[in-house]
Amino acid sequence: MKKLLESKGWRALALFLCLVFGLMTVACGACGLYDYFEFGMDPGAEPNYTESDFYYAYVHERPLSSRLEDGYVNLYMFLFNGRMVFLPLAGAGLLLTLALFAFLLASAGRTPEGVELRGVHRWPLEVYAGLLAAVFLVGLMVLFWIVEEIGYIAYLGIAIPGLAAAVLAMGAAVLLLCMTLAARIRAGQWWKNTVCYFLLRLCGRLLRALGRTLIAAVRAIPVAWKLALVFCGVSLINIFGIVLMVESRGYEGFWLFALFLVDLAGLAASLLLGVQLRRLRQAGQAMAAGDLSYTVDTQKLWGELKAHGEDLNAVRAGLSRAVNERMRSERFKTELITNVSHDLKTPLTSIVNYVDLLKKEEIESPQAREYIKVLDRQSQRLRKLTEDLVDASKASSGVLPVSLETLDLRELVTQAGGEYAERLSRAGVETVTTLPEGECPIRADGRLLWRVLDNLFLNVCKYAQSGTRFYVNLQPMDHGAALTLRNISREPLNIPAEELMERFVRGDRSRSGEGSGLGLSIARSLMECMGGSLDLSLDGDLFKVTLYFPQ
Amino acid sequence: MYTTLICDDEPDIRSALRIYLTGEGYAVREASNGMEALEILSREEIHLVLMDIMMPGMDGMTATAKLRQHSNVPVILITAKSEDTDKIAGLTLGADDYVCKPFNPLEVLARVRAQLRRYAMLGGMPAASSALRCGGIRMDDEGKTVTNWGEEVSLTPTEYDILRLLLQHPGKVFSSREIYQKVWREAPLSAEGTVPVHIRHLREKLEIDPANPRYLKVVWGKGYKLEEDGK
Incomplete structure (x- = not known):
């Protein structure tokens, strides 16, 4: 079933069959409905050509040649003979058409590589839909024209294929529109391939770029000028408010209250700024005191203060990185000294022991005894030195618990x-x-x-x-x-x-x-x-x- | 005659120790790593092991832990690291004592003697009712005698009183002032400065290395206490 849905050939066949059956449904339905009203569903009815509305409408009132009349007689007899067949045929056609329509909707947009939009489905929706609507409208116009002017058409042989073509075109337009919608919805982005979406996105980008430029322009203004601008703005609002208050007779109280509210908001903003400054100062003090774990919470800061807070945090991060680096290298140094001095201790043990053994030997030469004394003194000093070296490096690098x-x-x-x-x-x-x-x-x-x-x-x-x-x-x-x-x-x-x-x-x-x-x-x-x-x-x-x- | 086993990967240190130990009248066996030491221990009767910690093959800590599974022969660790954690780990694993490289040969000999005395008299000494003890230090309060690993130690009356006070409360820290009050039975009046001098003398008489006491310990800035190392 999956293969069936994904196959392009089957889809084309189904499209063709759906149109054919649709046309059949419409044709049989039209004929059947005519029969139903003309003859009823009566098997024993007699054909009465000259008394039919049909004849009246298309033959009697119009002076036509006998050859044309033959054509209408043939059509009348065709409709009369099939009066028991057309409606069931229409019903069957409708069922088949609906089934195929459902299959087409289910299959639209599927490919063996998964759901993917290809060909016309990639066109902007509005363009494609407009094209189909045009086809539909042309079909509709042809249909109306033929129905309206059918009496003047010289040949029914032309009118009936014309009608069929019009209905087919309309049906095809509706079907293709439904299929492309189904495919686009299935792919989950029916709105993306539309002109509207493209235009909206363009507008959005333009607005964002504009906003960015504006913000950059505001940022480029020095703080002092910014403050001056804010002050001017507040003053302007105040002057404007006073003018309004003076001009508006009878509403002075209202405008005074509005002005009061505006200034109150200004006061609140100033207070908030003060609080934020205080927070920054605390952070600076903590860092100056050597607390490198203190971070400024820049979430609650505004504009310049936020930037300053972020700078402070960056300074802190850099400092603590440098300190850590230094600590690491100090620790490494201490480890090196400790290891080296441990390695020195083993040969030193032998030296100390053998010098001690030498001291116990009976040695005649006073010079040799003097040399042994020197060896003894120096080996003891070396021993003290290795111990002190470890202590000193540990104490100065702070790894000592x-x-x-x-x-x-x-x-x-x-x-x-x-x-x-x-x-x-x-x-x-x-x-x-x-x-x-x-x-x-x-x-x-x-x-x-x-x-x-x-x-x-x-x-x-x-x-x-x-x-x-x-x-x-x-x-x-x-x-x-x-x-x-x-x-x-x-x-x-x-x-x-x-x-x-x-x-x-x-x-x-x-x-x-x-x-x-x-x-x-x-x-x-x-x-x-x-x-x-x-x-x-x-x-x-x-x-x-x-x-x-x-x- | 006692047989000692020297386990060290450095041949020069082994032979130096052998010279000292044979000079003291001990028989000596040598091993260059923990595996060899365990092998010799399983073959011969050994009365004391001198064990280096850092050796190729099997290190001294592992060897000590292994031999402790079936033997209570005294083990003295030889360590190049002077960190406290190593000493404590060694003592917890079953070593009886330790010396730090570079060691003084006389200190090693003194520790060997002390451990062999302890090993020989294990269970042999009757527990006198009035005997106070801590490690190898025993005080018989009736006979007014003090022995260290079986060897009698002669103390002055003041030293004796201080030691008795500390032995009666093992692990408790006494400040110089408290010791003065309890031993001299009078107010210190800045005279407690003599207490540390007596303590120093006591350490010199009882400890093999008075600068690194194993029993009579200095708690700097608080006082003194009597306690066994690693316990």
């Missing part, structure tokens, strides 16, 4: 003092500690903070002048606390404080002795990880470190 909790800084300073009590007195340094009476709560990570103090106290042991005092001063503040450590350096500190904080820089410059030169840098990074800070100041030989803690 920090768990802040409330601690008692007083307790921590006491603990650190206890840890270092003996080492400090061995270094010949007297510790003077000043602590507040009560607890001193701060927010910090205890283990990280211990590493900060560990590094700083160790520095004192290593670099303080023997016989001097080491002052530890804990001062609670409004929001947090400050811890100050002061000592006198053994070596002259003739470098700026900032440089001393750099990685690998040490006060003595000779780079001999133990230590990696990372201690202060690690301490400062760790303090920053916890939200605190580390200040360093050098005054002659006075070395002073101040730690600030948030509460």
Whole structure:
């Protein structure tokens, strides 16, 4: 069935048959109806040619030649003889025609490749329909002319084919129109192939282009001019309103009220603008404060403000992209340093162990013993260096997990003092500690903070002048606390404080002795990880470190 | 005589450890990865395993977990990573102790000794009614003696009192001030600065590596507590 519907040949055959059967239906119907009124459906009726209306109309009143009369007699007898057959034949023809019509409607627009519009179906609907309507009208005119003038036609042999042709043309026009409509509706876009649609779309495009040009023109005006224009517009409306109010006698109250409404709308618009400005300012402040997750909701902003909001969002996106990029590269660096230092640890373990074994050997040469001592010292230094390197890179890149909790800084300073009590007195340094009476709560990570103090106290042991005092001063503040450590350096500190904080820089410059030169840098990074800070100041030989803690 | 098994992929580290361990009088077997170690363990009687974590073939973590299925031989992990998560993972998988590369050979020997003592006296010591213990630390309050893995430790009376306070409340954190009040039985009046010094001495007497204590721990900014690592 599907194949049948999609086949072009079958469709053409059905079209032809439909027209033929349609013509037959019309012809038989016309004859049958004439018979029905002329003879009734009576099998026993007698032909009475000279008394028929037919004869009256076409023969009696008109002086015609006998030959023509013969033709009418033949026609009359044909109609009389078939009086029992025409109506059933018409009925059958009608049924067949309708069936074929339905088939044609179902088949219109179908192809083996699916529903597709081809040939005439692609013509603009109005053009095609107009053409068919013209055919139909011509057919109708021919029909009327023949029916009207049939008596004057010399030959019935011409009149009857003429009538048939007219009816066929009309039928074909109606049928083709129905088919093209069916096909177009089936394809789901009957309106698209129309002249109207094309024109409407053209108009739409023109209007849109015009609108765009206008908007672009308005956009190109600087903000100040825009504001001036708006102000002029409002003033004009006001002046116009006042003129109207003065001119309209008896309606002053109404116009005054209308003016009031207009100005009220202006006030509302200004207030809304103010709110939007405020929103933009909040976003700017948040970004300035470093909140890179703050986005401006530009949905509720107007014109220039919206554009500004979008710019702000773009700035934010760019910034956070840059920050992320940086974080990634820092993390990568830290990972690299960590991996390298892990790989260094294995050979270092062997070195440390075999140097230790060498120390236990009975070696005669005093020089060899001296060399082993150097090896021992340097391998220990290397060991400290690899550990500090990992710490420093982790602390400065912020990948270190920090768990802040409330601690008692007083307790921590006491603990650190206890840890270092003996080492400090061995270094010949007297510790003077000043602590507040009560607890001193701060927010910090205890283990990280211990590493900060560990590094700083160790520095004192290593670099303080023997016989001097080491002052530890804990001062609670409004929001947090400050811890100050002061000592006198053994070596002259003739470098700026900032440089001393750099990685690998040490006060003595000779780079001999133990230590990696990372201690202060690690301490400062760790303090920053916890939200605190580390200040360093050098005054002659006075070395002073101040730690600030948030509460 | 005890037999120890060294499992490390680095031949130089293996032979250095062998020198130290044989010098202490232990017999030594060597394995270069986890598979070999498990094979030796199934063949011979081993009293202690020194296990590197990063090895080709089977790594130390997997090997430790496997051997724990049928053996309670002490395992000391050797790790190049000093991250806490690795230590905790190792201890949870069944290791008894760990040392970090680059290690101090004396520390390794001390840990080996401690673990072997524990292994040898497992179940052997009668539980005195008044004994307080945490890990290898035992305190007999009647005899006023303290032993660490079976070795007697001599403490000053103040150190003894502090240790008893901490042993009585394992896992609880005491601030210096609280310890001073409870041990000296008087108001601190800024004198609690001596407490950390005593604690430091205690750590030096009880811990193999006092800077990284396994039992007597410093809770920085809060106080001190006694607790077994990884428990």
